[in-house]
Amino acid sequence: MRIVLDARCLVFPLHGIARYTRNLIQNLPLADTDQLWVLYHPMAFQAFEHKGVTWIPWQGKTFSLLSFLELYLFLKENQVDxxxxxxxxxxxxxPCPWILTLHDLIHVQRAEEYTFLHRLYFAWLQKKARQAAGLLTVSEVSRELIKTWLGPQAPAIEVSTLGVEAHFTPRVENREFRKHYHLPKEYWLFIGNHKAHKNFKLLxxxxxxxxxxxVLVTLGLPELNLPGILNLPGLADQDLPELYSHALGLIAPSLTEGFGLPPLxxxxxxxxxxxxxxPVFHEVLKDAASYFDPLSPSDLEQKIRQFKAQRSEQRPALAYSWQNLGSTTYAFYRRCYAA
Incomplete structure (x- = not known):
């Protein structure tokens, strides 16, 4: 089976889709007869070795007629499946069947927050999704939304959940870490971007x-200068477990999500x-989280003030693995290839 994976979304620092893509490549159980070509921007990401993977540096713009033509010819010349x-x-x-991963439908649920050109593109993407050999998504909530969005013309939709990397484990107190990032003794943590659905305005x-x-420590936001809020714009990826472990807890106030990796x-x-x-947090986190009304600052405040800083004994993250993502995605490749 000859597969091309378009990994031009791999750009540091790795956001959610980029982390999904990197871990997918690392965990695909390719057979000896398989060939996986991975398109990437060499100036934005460092390629790594994996069985059956050939990295293809792509210098051109992703959205350009020339790039579309070059990609078409590459797929055709290499008889990609x-x-x-x-x-x-x-x-x-x-020139070949295609699979899309639709992580969520936030662009449909919150269309008013997108430009006219974005809405036009997603209307076109809806047609392309209906023509796909199959679709992947990351939660049952997203699958049901996608099925409704595409209607009776929807192709097969497979749920392949995200995972948690092995280095995300509890860490002991590290004074040097606190000192380096100027962290207070007690803090709550928010990890997310400035997009409206992340609901940082509530916090x-x-x-x-x-x-x-x-103090509220935030990661992933532009520079802030607000009382009681400390932003860390440049935290190294390998320091994330330390940042989690030293916090009183994580607050995930999103109004909608496709999955939600930081809580896990x-x-x-x-x-x-x-x-x-x-709904999606209930699907993914089940009883391991405490829930609040994301439209009510007072409800969140009450939950925080009532909250007892206890280490979580339930660890549903163990039920989610990147290995499972790789195996379910590969099995879906095989089904689409055989269809």
Missing amino acids: LFHSPSFFCPPFL KQLWQQARDLP EALACGIPVLAADI
Whole structure:
């Protein structure tokens, strides 16, 4: 089986889709007769060795007519059997069957937050998704949303959940780590970007109102200068387990998600999670998190003040592995190839 994986989304620092893509490559159980070509930007990511993988440096722009033509010719000349895009990108013309990973439908659920061109692109992507050999997604909640979005023309949709890397484990107190990042003795943690569905405005509002709460440490946001909030824009990836382990707990206030990886990583590091009361968090976290109304700062404040800083004994992160992602995705490749 000859497969091309479009990994041009691999750009440091690795966001959610990039981490999904990297771990997928590392965990695909390729057979000796398989060939996987991985397209990537060499200036943005360092390739690594894996059985059956050939890295293809791609210098051109992702969205350009010339790049589309070069990709089409590469797929045709190498008689590729399947093309897989692990992000929300699909070339306009392909000479072989294709698979898309649709992590969520936030662009549909919150269309008003996107530009006209974005909405136009996603309307076009809807048509391409219906023509795909198959679709991958990361939760049952997302699968049901995608089925509704695509209607009766939807192809097969496989759920392949994300995983937690082995180095996410509880760490002992590290004063040097605290000193290096200027961390206070007690802090709550938020990991996410500035997009509206991440709902950072809830935390911002609460910490501006309740000045006696422990410091809120944020990761992934632009520079902030707010009382009681400490932003870490440059934390090294390998330091994440330390950051989790030293926190009182993680707050995940999202209004919607496709999966939600930071809460699982936090639980794996032994700290509690306060999560928004939304369907996907209940699916992924089950009873291991405490839930709050993501539209109510007062409800979150009450949960924080009632909260007892206890190390989490339940670790549902153990049920999620990148190895499972690789094996289920590979099995889906085989089914689409045989169809």
